[in-house]
Amino acid sequence: MEGAHAFQVYLRLRPPHVPQASPALEDPFLTVLPPSPTASDEDIEHGVKTQVTIHPPSHHRSQKIETFSFTEVLDESYGQADVFAKTVAPILTGVLKDGRDGMLATLGVTGSGKTHTILGSRQQRGMAQMSLDVMFRSLGDKITLLSEAQIAQCNDAEADILDCPAFMNKVTAVVEPHHIPKPNSAPTKPSVASHAVTCTSSSSTKYAILMSIYEVYNDKIFDLLAPSNAARRKALLFKSTRSSGDRKVVTGLRKVMVKDLYEGLQVLGVGQYQRSHGETGSNDKSSRSHCFISLELKKLKRSRLDHSSTSIKEATFTIVDLAGSERARNAKTAGDRLAEGGHINKSLMFLGQCLEISTQSTVGADGKHGGKIPYRQSKLTELLFTNSYNPATEPQIASIIVTADPAGDFNATSQMLKYSALAKSSVNPRPPMQVLNGSRNVSATSQISQISQGSGISGSTAIAMTSDDGVSNNGRPESAMAQDAAANMIAVLQQQLKQAEGRRLEMERKLAEANQRCLQIEREVREEVTGDMELQMQLMQRKMLNKLEEGVEREEEHLDRKLDMLKRTLLESNDENDRARDVEIEQYVRELEAENYALRTEVQSLKRKRVNGDSPLKERSLNRLKF
Template identity: 30%
Template sequence: MDTFLRLRPPLASHTGEVPFLRVSSDKPETTVTLQTPLSHSRSRASNDAQVLQFSRVLQDTCTQADVFLTAILPKVLAFVQDGTDGLVFAMGVTGSGKSYTMFGDDGIAGIVQMTIWALLKLTRSLSDDIPAGGEALVDRLEAIQKNTLVHGAITMTLAELYNEKFWDLLHPGTAPLSLKRSRHAGVEACQIAGLDHLPIRSTSETCHTVQQACLNRREYATQANNTSSRSHAILTFHLNGHALTLVDLAGSERQKQAGTHGARLGEAGRINLSLMAVGQCLEALKVPGEGRFPARQSKLTELLFDGRFWSSSSTAIKKVAMLMCIDPTRFYDENVQMLKYATDANQVRANSRLGRPKLSNHAIQGKELELVERLCRSTSQQESTRSRGQSSFEIRQDSDGEEVDQTLDYWRDLATHLLAERVTVENQIREELMDEAERMMAAMERRHRQELAELRDMYEKQMDAKVDLLEASTASLTLQPVQINTLDMKGEHRIKR
């Protein structure tokens, strides 16, 4: 799969800091060098630089249009021209610029707005409503449009995954939605059921709708980010039976830096848990086909790692890309973990065959959910057999399917909640241990400094005593006066004359 690393320009408050991630001088387009900061405790143990490779490194001088042309446009063309299902997800630490990259801000369009304009341009000969900051796309799209023009109605869905529940951002206030599995192009696909499909007819109208829908997304201020997204946003374009999905993942964070408490701390635990599940799936995909695949650790991985994008049995060429956003001056530890996910993704080939889905050994809910599912379905079968006979089992199973799914969702949410709490507690304990270790190191340093100061004072006192003794012995010495016989000297002088 394609991996794109985007470096965020340093904040005004961090302009003078030395970045821990630098673009390599020999291969600036594809490699970066990771150097542990001197102020970090790890720098004392190992100060070796690591060279990391990606499909493309987007430096901090790259514009939104540069990001779109490099990372997104090939997926858009494959989606429109070849009918290829595409997936692009932005990942990174909180405050690294993911949401800005995906959705832009008031003055500059993000890749979502540019994708909307490009899709309409390629399907309906649209020539106006150019998104802000997308002027550089005009010549490129017009050249492509001369050779390719696909007709079809484009629709869009926009959802968020908040606390392991899906919500329709186009229709806030509705009930949470569930995942639905179906067969798509010969493979099993997973999608959010019940989302409203919005027809795309105008760039400006659609972009305005997206902007208003994003206001319904859960965002709160933390010490690390004034507008921290507390949910994953999933935007999908549909055209002629195919889908192009753009995902803005919530940023990982540590309680110590973010200063989260209460509900915000619980949200952070679930976010970190789902991102960890994504990382474990990417690690498993490096060696595809070995063992079972941990796709059901969270609803996020169930949605992202389904058969449409990863099954090698599909005849279509799949397009999957990761857009890793990094702030190279802040949050070294968290960014190191994100970079590991990105390097794992760089070693993954799309169309990797997934093993049988399972929950990872790191997840406590694996056996429990499997047991609950088996018990629920067994109970449904027994009740159906007793009431209507064995021949009516299939009808009974269909009628009870919704109840069974709700039961499974309940137990899955409960297990996820428990695991999120465990991860949160583990993070708190780890941070407390690190703080205690730092306090112990500081106390040892203070003690050593005090001992050195005492030794210095002792040596100075000894030296002062020796100096005083020397001065005293010198003062006790009596100088014998020397008398000169001036008469003899005068007589001797006369003789010489």
């Protein structure tokens, strides 16, 4: 246990809200770093990633690149079953086999996936349902209900302990049954059969499972299994009891004894229905309270000497779905919702302080925590650090899943990462000269500028690194931190290069598409223009032919009239002198008739051509159009 952190802190990244057709043009602010070169061989072999960096959007006033370390980073590819295997399965083994208390909590900005992780969706179940499944699978027919005497023996918190059918009767007297989610319609996937634990206890050992669900709303504790009118809800007391000594417990809770998964899901459904929800600008079904689901395991061992007496050993697994921190501007809340938001943010700020102390100092070999945790500031921290998870008393197993949306609110997410990460470091982009003049980080700076030059980054754009206070915050020598930060920076730059390459390819694809479209449009315009021109030409041609025909007809009439006149003159003339002139005139008449015949033939040929659609004029115009 020496040097171990009090909590395992996992960072879970949620997938994008809607699948993106093309990569976003704005860089995502969060980047998962490849497995650290200083990680164990096993972690490297399994590709375990533990660090992320965040770089502020270009318009942000600070351009500090920060690196955060976690127990493990569960990226967007991790489904509910993978998350269960990593975070919950080891805790449940401790609870079921060794009788140790355990806690799992989700923490994150509103809408980042806390409730999805704990309670799942219509398609996939969450950590709560899977935990119940594993518990019932592991204990099988060793599950029993507590007798009156046993209830009296272990009930020091004035709890209202009852079995599931009696509980459901009480609930349905107050709540319309169709409002409560039905276990039959709950998803059965993913399967967790492989995580069942083999308990090697004697056949006479039995187990009872008691469920209680409560919420911390506006710094008060309310029982979610005791439905009542919202106005008449009575806050529960959190106090020490006869047998709990200094340790405070929530008193007067309703606790339901469940004997199988169906009953467990029924109880969970009632709690889910009763929990305070509201619509905010950031999430249309936002949890407005911190919800505690407590699964108490009572191990009942009959005494060998006195069969009537039973020893009861208890272990509790608490699942906590915290409300999300939110910025009033983004949440667009007012009135009650705004006040709720204020309470949520205040309690999370206190939790942040406690976490910062507990994650960044370590627990010793005795399991005791090094730093003093200021948990008395709010009900939430008091419940979390004295009741659900108590690092001061005995080694326990606790995991926190920090959920984050890499495309979400930068400020809120970076704040969340700051107080939940196990370690952090930062890099300040500054001109190299400025830092080289500084006193403390000269060696670190020169190392990084060397690396920067090696990676092809020019001197003027090379990023120099300095830690905020010049002292490593996880006790490592500064030069090692500098090397880590330099390696991180290179990884970030490589990642950015990869993204830039992706964007270049995408732009090229879009350019090719645009060119193709241009060609298509040009073809369509050509066809349209050619069609119009043809129509215009046919009209012009028709007009010209009409004019020509009219001219020919006029000419014909004129010639006919002239011929008639000449013929008449010829018939009326008798003398000799006139005869010679008559021959001349006859000759002229024949010539005129031949000319008339030629003109008629031409008109006929033009008419034929018009019918066939051929036109020398049209041909000429079409040739001019070919551009």
